[in-house]
Amino acid sequence: MAVSTSHTITIRNNISEKEGIQYVLSNYKEMFNPDAKIRKELLKRFNIDQRFSKAFDLIQIPGSDNAIEEINIDEIEVINFIELKTTKKKLLNNPSKFFFGATQNEFDLADQLGNKYKFCFVSLHEESKSACFLSKEEVFSIIQNKRIQFQINLK
Numbered sequence: 001m002a003v004s005t006s007h008t009i010t011i012r013n014n015i016s017e018k019e020g021i022q023y024v025l026s027n028y029k030e031m032f033n034p035d036a037k038i039r040k041e042l043l044k045r046f047n048i049d050q051r052f053s054k055a056f057d058l059i060q061i062p063g064s065d066n067a068i069e070e071i072n073i074d075e076i077e078v079i080n081f082i083e084l085k086t087t088k089k090k091l092l093n094n095p096s097k098f099f100f101g102a103t104q105n106e107f108d109l110a111d112q113l114g115n116k117y118k119f120c121f122v123s124l125h126e127e128s129k130s131a132c133f134l135s136k137e138e139v140f141s142i143i144q145n146k147r148i149q150f151q152i153n154l155k
Contacts, residue, residue, distance in 0.1 A: 020086030020122040021057060024131055030060045031082065032071060041073045048112070055105040056081040056117070081113060082133070086122045094130045095121035095142070101149075110136035 060080040085100040110117040118133045
């Protein structure tokens, strides 16, 4: 029964994340959703280890417009890596009361990139649709509770 419940939650979370990505792309014109090829090129271009390829969801290229079809990685001088955290909970003061999970890779990449890495907290509730962008330091300054959970695969 736990496997079925876990699978249902994962599917629901993936749907919410896709909705969150669409919300951000629709409301913030400097945002892009990089495909696997662009991710690989970005990591190489900015000397970031490939293990971080899933530690961000979107990229922000200041001064650009996400309506353009292609991104020329070699011409990008300023870029921000964005990790989305999405909820359907009503949050009138986003990100206050936001509950989310994060990986060590996300925090490690945030440490490596400093202010060029942002967590984006998205509320999709009809009465509180919003996005809030915070650096790791800003997130840590407002944490109410934090716990460590290990995710383990056995052979």
